[in-house]
Amino acid sequence: EVQLVQSGAEVRKPGESLKISCQGSGYNFGNYWIAWVRQMPGRGLELMGIIYPGDSDTRYSPSFRGQVTISADNSITTAYLQWSSLKASDSAMYYCARTVSILRGVPVRLDPWGQGTLVTVFS
Amino acid sequence: QSALTQPPSASGSAGQSVTISCTGTSSDVGAYDYVSWYQLHPGKAPKLIIYEVTKRPSGVPDRFSGSKSGNTASLTVSGLQADDEADYYCTSYSGTSTLGFGGGTKLTVL
Numbered sequence A: 001e002v003q004l005v006q007s008g009a010e011v012r013k014p015g016e017s018l019k020i021s022c023q024g025s026g027y028n029f030g031n032y033w034i035a036w037v038r039q040m041p042g043r044g045l046e047l048m049g050i051i052y053p054g055d056s057d058t059r060y061s062p063s064f065r066g067q068v069t070i071s072a073d074n075s076i077t078t079a080y081l082q083w084s085s086l087k088a089s090d091s092a093m094y095y096c097a098r099t100v101s102i103l104r105g106v107p108v109r110l111d112p113w114g115q116g117t118l119v120t121v122f123s
Numbered sequence B: 001q002s003a004l005t006q007p008p009s010a011s012g013s014a015g016q017s018v019t020i021s022c023t024g025t026s027s028d029v030g031a032y033d034y035v036s037w038y039q040l041h042p043g044k045a046p047k048l049i050i051y052e053v054t055k056r057p058s059g060v061p062d063r064f065s066g067s068k069s070g071n072t073a074s075l076t077v078s079g080l081q082a083d084d085e086a087d088y089y090c091t092s093y094s095g096t097s098t099l100g101f102g103g104g105t106k107l108t109v110l
Helices: none
Strands: A003-006 A010-012 A018-025 A034-039 A045-052 A057-060 A069-073 A078-083 A092-103 A106-113 A117-121 B009-012 B018-023 B035-040 B047-050 B064-069 B072-077 B086-092 B105-109
Touching: A003 A092, A003 A106, A010 A018, A018 A034, A018 A092, A018 A117, A034 A078, A034 A106, A045 A069, A045 A092, A057 A069, A078 A092, A106 B035, A106 B047, B009 B018, B018 B086, B018 B105, B035 B064, B047 B064, B072 B086
Parallel strands: A010 A117, B009 B105
Antiparallel strands: A003 A018, A018 A078, A034 A045, A034 A092, A045 A057, A069 A078, A092 A106, A092 A117, B018 B072, B035 B047, B035 B086, B064 B072, B086 B105
16 A cells, blocks of 8 residues: 655744654655645645655745755655744645656646644744 | 635535536646546545546545536535535646645535
8 A cells, every 4th residue: 555654743943943754655665756735724735845755856846945845765765844943834734745747847646645744833 | 826716615415416616727727637636634634536637546436526628627526425524625737847736625515
């Protein structure tokens, strides 16, 4: 069974750093792009960026470039999303998802998804 | 602002059918057959229920169907069940590297 399992909920203070994870299983992890998707409270879904674990090629959506860092360790089939200095506005649910692409770095659908990691930032 | 427009809410009685629309442009929904729909239940992993406009992944009931006309894609849920109450999002390939989401539709089963 293809599965993505994310790390647990996190509570941090503004200015702190954070790294959350997404471990894949049941498929060749290095051969599929992984996407990170944000859902702020009461809001819709936003694609933050994608990474190809096979060579760590990473693409960021314009709104998120410079705000987060996406990385992956193919040897342990895990992708990461990290912040160096959290803001209260980073409070959200974050999902990872395996992408299906028609061209390199061009996702057309997301399947499956992880269960989500809730990040809460408050002072 | 979402690239794709969905109604914020939809509702139907148990056993009835409901259709949720996803309106884009001639550059995304109208140009490509890469529309997908996702179901989000609180506390659960989001689930792909329709891809490439009309296709259902294995395990998705045939009560869920997709279609497209011009720049608008639609998701129809037939024989509504209580468990269908969830948020639904569409996406469409747009010829760029960014996958845009619709604003989401909250489906209520009355």
